[in-house]
Amino acid sequence: MAKGNQKRAGGRPRAQGLLERYRPIDGVVDEMVDASGNPRPAWRSFIEALDELGAETLGQRFARADQYLRDAGVYYRVYDKAGANEREWPLAHVPLLIDEKEWAEISAGLVQRADLFEAILTDVYGPNRLVEKGILPAGLIAASPEYLRPVVGVRPASGHFLHMVAFELGRGPDGRWWVLGDRTQAPSGAGFALENRVATTRALSDI
Incomplete structure:
Protein backbone atom coordinates (compact mmCIF):
# COMPACT_ATOMS: atom_id res chain seq x y z
CA MET A 1 0.00 0.00 0.00
CA TRP A 89 -9.91 -27.67 16.72
CA PRO A 90 -9.62 -24.80 14.19
CA LEU A 91 -9.36 -21.81 16.54
CA ALA A 92 -9.42 -18.39 14.88
CA HIS A 93 -6.76 -16.59 16.89
CA VAL A 94 -8.08 -13.16 15.94
CA PRO A 95 -11.74 -12.97 17.05
CA LEU A 96 -14.43 -11.41 14.88
CA LEU A 97 -15.44 -7.98 16.17
CA ILE A 98 -18.89 -6.65 15.38
CA ASP A 99 -20.07 -3.10 15.93
CA GLU A 100 -22.44 -2.83 18.92
CA LYS A 101 -25.29 -1.32 16.88
CA GLU A 102 -24.97 -3.98 14.20
CA TRP A 103 -24.89 -6.75 16.79
CA ALA A 104 -28.03 -5.38 18.45
CA GLU A 105 -29.85 -5.75 15.11
CA ILE A 106 -28.49 -9.28 14.62
CA SER A 107 -29.43 -10.27 18.18
CA ALA A 108 -32.98 -8.96 17.83
CA GLY A 109 -33.43 -10.94 14.62
CA LEU A 110 -32.10 -14.15 16.18
CA VAL A 111 -34.35 -13.79 19.21
CA GLN A 112 -37.29 -13.38 16.85
CA ARG A 113 -36.20 -16.49 14.95
CA ALA A 114 -35.88 -18.51 18.16
CA ASP A 115 -39.35 -17.36 19.25
CA LEU A 116 -40.69 -18.54 15.89
CA PHE A 117 -39.16 -22.00 16.38
CA GLU A 118 -40.69 -22.18 19.85
CA ALA A 119 -44.11 -21.22 18.48
CA ILE A 120 -43.86 -23.87 15.73
CA LEU A 121 -42.92 -26.61 18.20
CA THR A 122 -45.71 -25.55 20.56
CA ASP A 123 -48.20 -25.87 17.72
CA VAL A 124 -46.81 -29.14 16.29
CA TYR A 125 -47.08 -30.83 19.69
CA GLY A 126 -50.29 -29.02 20.53
CA PRO A 127 -53.28 -27.80 18.49
CA ASN A 128 -51.55 -28.46 15.11
CA ARG A 129 -53.11 -25.41 13.46
CA LEU A 130 -50.21 -25.08 11.00
CA VAL A 131 -51.04 -28.50 9.52
CA GLU A 132 -54.78 -27.81 9.65
CA LYS A 133 -54.33 -24.60 7.64
CA GLY A 134 -51.96 -26.24 5.16
CA ILE A 135 -48.95 -24.15 6.16
CA LEU A 136 -46.93 -27.23 7.19
CA PRO A 137 -47.32 -30.56 5.31
CA ALA A 138 -48.37 -33.32 7.70
CA GLY A 139 -46.11 -35.79 5.89
CA LEU A 140 -43.06 -33.59 6.47
CA ILE A 141 -43.61 -33.71 10.23
CA ALA A 142 -44.55 -37.39 10.42
CA ALA A 143 -41.50 -38.46 8.37
CA SER A 144 -39.03 -36.60 10.58
CA PRO A 145 -37.00 -38.93 12.82
CA GLU A 146 -36.90 -36.11 15.39
CA TYR A 147 -40.70 -36.05 15.71
CA LEU A 148 -41.79 -37.58 19.03
CA ARG A 149 -45.36 -38.75 18.53
CA PRO A 150 -45.77 -40.11 22.12
CA VAL A 151 -45.41 -36.62 23.60
CA VAL A 152 -48.06 -34.95 21.42
CA GLY A 153 -50.36 -33.05 23.75
CA VAL A 154 -47.87 -33.09 26.61
CA ARG A 155 -46.89 -29.65 27.86
CA PRO A 156 -43.30 -29.39 29.24
CA ALA A 157 -43.05 -28.48 32.91
CA SER A 158 -41.00 -25.40 31.99
CA GLY A 159 -43.53 -24.38 29.38
CA HIS A 160 -40.85 -24.41 26.65
CA PHE A 161 -40.13 -27.00 23.99
CA LEU A 162 -36.96 -25.34 22.72
CA HIS A 163 -34.14 -25.37 25.27
CA MET A 164 -31.05 -24.84 23.12
CA VAL A 165 -30.63 -23.12 19.77
CA ALA A 166 -27.56 -22.05 17.80
CA PHE A 167 -27.28 -20.18 14.53
CA GLU A 168 -24.62 -20.23 11.84
CA LEU A 169 -24.16 -16.72 10.48
CA GLY A 170 -22.43 -15.32 7.42
CA ARG A 171 -22.13 -11.99 5.69
CA GLY A 172 -23.99 -12.09 2.37
CA PRO A 173 -22.77 -10.50 -0.87
CA ASP A 174 -25.18 -7.63 -0.24
CA GLY A 175 -23.38 -6.79 3.02
CA ARG A 176 -26.20 -8.04 5.25
CA TRP A 177 -25.94 -10.92 7.70
CA TRP A 178 -27.60 -14.18 6.69
CA VAL A 179 -28.59 -17.21 8.78
CA LEU A 180 -26.86 -20.15 7.09
CA GLY A 181 -28.07 -22.85 9.45
CA ASP A 182 -29.99 -23.60 12.63
CA ARG A 183 -29.03 -26.08 15.35
CA THR A 184 -31.50 -27.25 17.99
CA GLN A 185 -30.66 -30.92 18.56
CA ALA A 186 -27.80 -30.94 21.09
CA PRO A 187 -25.84 -28.42 23.19
CA SER A 188 -22.35 -29.59 22.07
CA GLY A 189 -21.71 -26.31 20.29
CA ALA A 190 -22.04 -24.41 23.56
CA GLY A 191 -18.99 -26.28 24.86
CA PHE A 192 -16.92 -25.34 21.82
CA ALA A 193 -17.98 -21.71 22.15
CA LEU A 194 -16.87 -21.74 25.80
CA GLU A 195 -13.52 -23.35 24.97
CA ASN A 196 -12.95 -20.79 22.21
CA ARG A 197 -13.51 -18.01 24.73
CA VAL A 198 -11.17 -19.58 27.29
CA ALA A 199 -8.43 -20.17 24.70
CA THR A 200 -8.72 -16.62 23.36
CA THR A 201 -8.52 -15.30 26.93
CA ARG A 202 -5.26 -17.19 27.42
CA ALA A 203 -3.81 -15.25 24.51
CA LEU A 204 -5.46 -11.83 24.64
CA SER A 205 -6.82 -11.33 28.15
CA ASP A 206 -5.18 -7.91 28.50
CA ILE A 207 -6.79 -6.73 25.24
Missing part, protein backbone atom coordinates in the same frame (compact mmCIF):
# COMPACT_ATOMS: atom_id res chain seq x y z
CA ALA A 2 1.39 3.40 -0.91
CA LYS A 3 2.69 5.45 2.01
CA GLY A 4 0.46 8.31 0.96
CA ASN A 5 -2.64 6.21 1.65
CA GLN A 6 -1.96 5.42 5.29
CA LYS A 7 -4.21 7.99 6.97
CA ARG A 8 -7.45 7.40 8.81
CA ALA A 9 -10.40 9.75 9.09
CA GLY A 10 -9.42 12.69 11.26
CA GLY A 11 -5.82 12.60 10.07
CA ARG A 12 -4.65 9.91 12.52
CA PRO A 13 -2.20 7.39 11.06
CA ARG A 14 -3.56 3.91 10.54
CA ALA A 15 -2.03 0.94 12.34
CA GLN A 16 1.15 -0.21 10.65
CA GLY A 17 3.08 -3.45 10.95
CA LEU A 18 0.30 -6.01 10.94
CA LEU A 19 -1.72 -4.26 8.20
CA GLU A 20 1.18 -2.96 6.14
CA ARG A 21 0.89 -5.75 3.57
CA TYR A 22 -2.76 -6.61 4.17
CA ARG A 23 -4.96 -6.46 1.08
CA PRO A 24 -8.76 -6.82 1.07
CA ILE A 25 -10.13 -9.22 -1.54
CA ASP A 26 -11.86 -7.45 -4.40
CA GLY A 27 -15.63 -7.92 -4.39
CA VAL A 28 -15.70 -9.38 -0.86
CA VAL A 29 -16.88 -7.49 2.22
CA ASP A 30 -13.93 -7.26 4.61
CA GLU A 31 -14.94 -7.32 8.27
CA MET A 32 -11.74 -5.70 9.50
CA VAL A 33 -10.97 -2.89 7.05
CA ASP A 34 -13.00 -0.61 4.80
CA ALA A 35 -12.65 -0.17 1.04
CA SER A 36 -9.69 2.19 1.59
CA GLY A 37 -7.85 -0.39 3.67
CA ASN A 38 -8.36 1.44 6.98
CA PRO A 39 -9.54 -0.44 10.09
CA ARG A 40 -13.26 -0.16 10.73
CA PRO A 41 -14.23 1.73 13.92
CA ALA A 42 -14.90 -1.43 15.96
CA TRP A 43 -11.43 -2.76 15.07
CA ARG A 44 -9.19 0.29 15.47
CA SER A 45 -8.14 0.02 19.10
CA PHE A 46 -7.87 -3.78 18.85
CA ILE A 47 -5.57 -3.63 15.81
CA GLU A 48 -3.44 -0.98 17.49
CA ALA A 49 -3.10 -3.18 20.58
CA LEU A 50 -2.10 -6.20 18.48
CA ASP A 51 0.40 -4.08 16.57
CA GLU A 52 2.01 -2.92 19.82
CA LEU A 53 2.56 -6.52 20.88
CA GLY A 54 4.48 -7.32 17.70
CA ALA A 55 4.52 -10.44 15.54
CA GLU A 56 6.85 -12.48 17.78
CA THR A 57 4.82 -11.92 20.94
CA LEU A 58 1.58 -12.58 19.08
CA GLY A 59 2.96 -15.86 17.79
CA GLN A 60 3.84 -16.92 21.32
CA ARG A 61 0.39 -15.96 22.61
CA PHE A 62 -1.42 -17.79 19.83
CA ALA A 63 0.71 -20.86 20.50
CA ARG A 64 -0.36 -20.62 24.15
CA ALA A 65 -4.02 -20.70 23.10
CA ASP A 66 -3.42 -23.72 20.85
CA GLN A 67 -1.59 -25.53 23.66
CA TYR A 68 -4.53 -24.96 26.00
CA LEU A 69 -6.91 -26.63 23.52
CA ARG A 70 -4.60 -29.62 23.17
CA ASP A 71 -4.20 -29.93 26.94
CA ALA A 72 -7.97 -29.64 27.42
CA GLY A 73 -8.58 -32.34 24.80
CA VAL A 74 -10.64 -30.13 22.50
CA TYR A 75 -10.76 -31.77 19.07
CA TYR A 76 -13.00 -31.74 16.03
CA ARG A 77 -14.31 -35.26 15.44
CA VAL A 78 -14.94 -36.25 11.82
CA TYR A 79 -16.93 -39.37 10.98
CA ASP A 80 -16.22 -41.21 7.71
CA LYS A 81 -16.04 -44.77 6.37
CA ALA A 82 -12.89 -45.40 8.39
CA GLY A 83 -14.66 -44.44 11.60
CA ALA A 84 -14.15 -41.43 13.83
CA ASN A 85 -11.07 -39.28 13.31
CA GLU A 86 -10.01 -36.43 15.54
CA ARG A 87 -8.52 -33.24 14.14
CA GLU A 88 -7.19 -30.19 15.91
Whole structure:
Protein backbone atom coordinates (compact mmCIF):
# COMPACT_ATOMS: atom_id res chain seq x y z
CA MET A 1 0.00 0.00 0.00
CA ALA A 2 1.39 3.40 -0.91
CA LYS A 3 2.69 5.45 2.01
CA GLY A 4 0.46 8.31 0.96
CA ASN A 5 -2.64 6.21 1.65
CA GLN A 6 -1.96 5.42 5.29
CA LYS A 7 -4.21 7.99 6.97
CA ARG A 8 -7.45 7.40 8.81
CA ALA A 9 -10.40 9.75 9.09
CA GLY A 10 -9.42 12.69 11.26
CA GLY A 11 -5.82 12.60 10.07
CA ARG A 12 -4.65 9.91 12.52
CA PRO A 13 -2.20 7.39 11.06
CA ARG A 14 -3.56 3.91 10.54
CA ALA A 15 -2.03 0.94 12.34
CA GLN A 16 1.15 -0.21 10.65
CA GLY A 17 3.08 -3.45 10.95
CA LEU A 18 0.30 -6.01 10.94
CA LEU A 19 -1.72 -4.26 8.20
CA GLU A 20 1.18 -2.96 6.14
CA ARG A 21 0.89 -5.75 3.57
CA TYR A 22 -2.76 -6.61 4.17
CA ARG A 23 -4.96 -6.46 1.08
CA PRO A 24 -8.76 -6.82 1.07
CA ILE A 25 -10.13 -9.22 -1.54
CA ASP A 26 -11.86 -7.45 -4.40
CA GLY A 27 -15.63 -7.92 -4.39
CA VAL A 28 -15.70 -9.38 -0.86
CA VAL A 29 -16.88 -7.49 2.22
CA ASP A 30 -13.93 -7.26 4.61
CA GLU A 31 -14.94 -7.32 8.27
CA MET A 32 -11.74 -5.70 9.50
CA VAL A 33 -10.97 -2.89 7.05
CA ASP A 34 -13.00 -0.61 4.80
CA ALA A 35 -12.65 -0.17 1.04
CA SER A 36 -9.69 2.19 1.59
CA GLY A 37 -7.85 -0.39 3.67
CA ASN A 38 -8.36 1.44 6.98
CA PRO A 39 -9.54 -0.44 10.09
CA ARG A 40 -13.26 -0.16 10.73
CA PRO A 41 -14.23 1.73 13.92
CA ALA A 42 -14.90 -1.43 15.96
CA TRP A 43 -11.43 -2.76 15.07
CA ARG A 44 -9.19 0.29 15.47
CA SER A 45 -8.14 0.02 19.10
CA PHE A 46 -7.87 -3.78 18.85
CA ILE A 47 -5.57 -3.63 15.81
CA GLU A 48 -3.44 -0.98 17.49
CA ALA A 49 -3.10 -3.18 20.58
CA LEU A 50 -2.10 -6.20 18.48
CA ASP A 51 0.40 -4.08 16.57
CA GLU A 52 2.01 -2.92 19.82
CA LEU A 53 2.56 -6.52 20.88
CA GLY A 54 4.48 -7.32 17.70
CA ALA A 55 4.52 -10.44 15.54
CA GLU A 56 6.85 -12.48 17.78
CA THR A 57 4.82 -11.92 20.94
CA LEU A 58 1.58 -12.58 19.08
CA GLY A 59 2.96 -15.86 17.79
CA GLN A 60 3.84 -16.92 21.32
CA ARG A 61 0.39 -15.96 22.61
CA PHE A 62 -1.42 -17.79 19.83
CA ALA A 63 0.71 -20.86 20.50
CA ARG A 64 -0.36 -20.62 24.15
CA ALA A 65 -4.02 -20.70 23.10
CA ASP A 66 -3.42 -23.72 20.85
CA GLN A 67 -1.59 -25.53 23.66
CA TYR A 68 -4.53 -24.96 26.00
CA LEU A 69 -6.91 -26.63 23.52
CA ARG A 70 -4.60 -29.62 23.17
CA ASP A 71 -4.20 -29.93 26.94
CA ALA A 72 -7.97 -29.64 27.42
CA GLY A 73 -8.58 -32.34 24.80
CA VAL A 74 -10.64 -30.13 22.50
CA TYR A 75 -10.76 -31.77 19.07
CA TYR A 76 -13.00 -31.74 16.03
CA ARG A 77 -14.31 -35.26 15.44
CA VAL A 78 -14.94 -36.25 11.82
CA TYR A 79 -16.93 -39.37 10.98
CA ASP A 80 -16.22 -41.21 7.71
CA LYS A 81 -16.04 -44.77 6.37
CA ALA A 82 -12.89 -45.40 8.39
CA GLY A 83 -14.66 -44.44 11.60
CA ALA A 84 -14.15 -41.43 13.83
CA ASN A 85 -11.07 -39.28 13.31
CA GLU A 86 -10.01 -36.43 15.54
CA ARG A 87 -8.52 -33.24 14.14
CA GLU A 88 -7.19 -30.19 15.91
CA TRP A 89 -9.91 -27.67 16.72
CA PRO A 90 -9.62 -24.80 14.19
CA LEU A 91 -9.36 -21.81 16.54
CA ALA A 92 -9.42 -18.39 14.88
CA HIS A 93 -6.76 -16.59 16.89
CA VAL A 94 -8.08 -13.16 15.94
CA PRO A 95 -11.74 -12.97 17.05
CA LEU A 96 -14.43 -11.41 14.88
CA LEU A 97 -15.44 -7.98 16.17
CA ILE A 98 -18.89 -6.65 15.38
CA ASP A 99 -20.07 -3.10 15.93
CA GLU A 100 -22.44 -2.83 18.92
CA LYS A 101 -25.29 -1.32 16.88
CA GLU A 102 -24.97 -3.98 14.20
CA TRP A 103 -24.89 -6.75 16.79
CA ALA A 104 -28.03 -5.38 18.45
CA GLU A 105 -29.85 -5.75 15.11
CA ILE A 106 -28.49 -9.28 14.62
CA SER A 107 -29.43 -10.27 18.18
CA ALA A 108 -32.98 -8.96 17.83
CA GLY A 109 -33.43 -10.94 14.62
CA LEU A 110 -32.10 -14.15 16.18
CA VAL A 111 -34.35 -13.79 19.21
CA GLN A 112 -37.29 -13.38 16.85
CA ARG A 113 -36.20 -16.49 14.95
CA ALA A 114 -35.88 -18.51 18.16
CA ASP A 115 -39.35 -17.36 19.25
CA LEU A 116 -40.69 -18.54 15.89
CA PHE A 117 -39.16 -22.00 16.38
CA GLU A 118 -40.69 -22.18 19.85
CA ALA A 119 -44.11 -21.22 18.48
CA ILE A 120 -43.86 -23.87 15.73
CA LEU A 121 -42.92 -26.61 18.20
CA THR A 122 -45.71 -25.55 20.56
CA ASP A 123 -48.20 -25.87 17.72
CA VAL A 124 -46.81 -29.14 16.29
CA TYR A 125 -47.08 -30.83 19.69
CA GLY A 126 -50.29 -29.02 20.53
CA PRO A 127 -53.28 -27.80 18.49
CA ASN A 128 -51.55 -28.46 15.11
CA ARG A 129 -53.11 -25.41 13.46
CA LEU A 130 -50.21 -25.08 11.00
CA VAL A 131 -51.04 -28.50 9.52
CA GLU A 132 -54.78 -27.81 9.65
CA LYS A 133 -54.33 -24.60 7.64
CA GLY A 134 -51.96 -26.24 5.16
CA ILE A 135 -48.95 -24.15 6.16
CA LEU A 136 -46.93 -27.23 7.19
CA PRO A 137 -47.32 -30.56 5.31
CA ALA A 138 -48.37 -33.32 7.70
CA GLY A 139 -46.11 -35.79 5.89
CA LEU A 140 -43.06 -33.59 6.47
CA ILE A 141 -43.61 -33.71 10.23
CA ALA A 142 -44.55 -37.39 10.42
CA ALA A 143 -41.50 -38.46 8.37
CA SER A 144 -39.03 -36.60 10.58
CA PRO A 145 -37.00 -38.93 12.82
CA GLU A 146 -36.90 -36.11 15.39
CA TYR A 147 -40.70 -36.05 15.71
CA LEU A 148 -41.79 -37.58 19.03
CA ARG A 149 -45.36 -38.75 18.53
CA PRO A 150 -45.77 -40.11 22.12
CA VAL A 151 -45.41 -36.62 23.60
CA VAL A 152 -48.06 -34.95 21.42
CA GLY A 153 -50.36 -33.05 23.75
CA VAL A 154 -47.87 -33.09 26.61
CA ARG A 155 -46.89 -29.65 27.86
CA PRO A 156 -43.30 -29.39 29.24
CA ALA A 157 -43.05 -28.48 32.91
CA SER A 158 -41.00 -25.40 31.99
CA GLY A 159 -43.53 -24.38 29.38
CA HIS A 160 -40.85 -24.41 26.65
CA PHE A 161 -40.13 -27.00 23.99
CA LEU A 162 -36.96 -25.34 22.72
CA HIS A 163 -34.14 -25.37 25.27
CA MET A 164 -31.05 -24.84 23.12
CA VAL A 165 -30.63 -23.12 19.77
CA ALA A 166 -27.56 -22.05 17.80
CA PHE A 167 -27.28 -20.18 14.53
CA GLU A 168 -24.62 -20.23 11.84
CA LEU A 169 -24.16 -16.72 10.48
CA GLY A 170 -22.43 -15.32 7.42
CA ARG A 171 -22.13 -11.99 5.69
CA GLY A 172 -23.99 -12.09 2.37
CA PRO A 173 -22.77 -10.50 -0.87
CA ASP A 174 -25.18 -7.63 -0.24
CA GLY A 175 -23.38 -6.79 3.02
CA ARG A 176 -26.20 -8.04 5.25
CA TRP A 177 -25.94 -10.92 7.70
CA TRP A 178 -27.60 -14.18 6.69
CA VAL A 179 -28.59 -17.21 8.78
CA LEU A 180 -26.86 -20.15 7.09
CA GLY A 181 -28.07 -22.85 9.45
CA ASP A 182 -29.99 -23.60 12.63
CA ARG A 183 -29.03 -26.08 15.35
CA THR A 184 -31.50 -27.25 17.99
CA GLN A 185 -30.66 -30.92 18.56
CA ALA A 186 -27.80 -30.94 21.09
CA PRO A 187 -25.84 -28.42 23.19
CA SER A 188 -22.35 -29.59 22.07
CA GLY A 189 -21.71 -26.31 20.29
CA ALA A 190 -22.04 -24.41 23.56
CA GLY A 191 -18.99 -26.28 24.86
CA PHE A 192 -16.92 -25.34 21.82
CA ALA A 193 -17.98 -21.71 22.15
CA LEU A 194 -16.87 -21.74 25.80
CA GLU A 195 -13.52 -23.35 24.97
CA ASN A 196 -12.95 -20.79 22.21
CA ARG A 197 -13.51 -18.01 24.73
CA VAL A 198 -11.17 -19.58 27.29
CA ALA A 199 -8.43 -20.17 24.70
CA THR A 200 -8.72 -16.62 23.36
CA THR A 201 -8.52 -15.30 26.93
CA ARG A 202 -5.26 -17.19 27.42
CA ALA A 203 -3.81 -15.25 24.51
CA LEU A 204 -5.46 -11.83 24.64
CA SER A 205 -6.82 -11.33 28.15
CA ASP A 206 -5.18 -7.91 28.50
CA ILE A 207 -6.79 -6.73 25.24
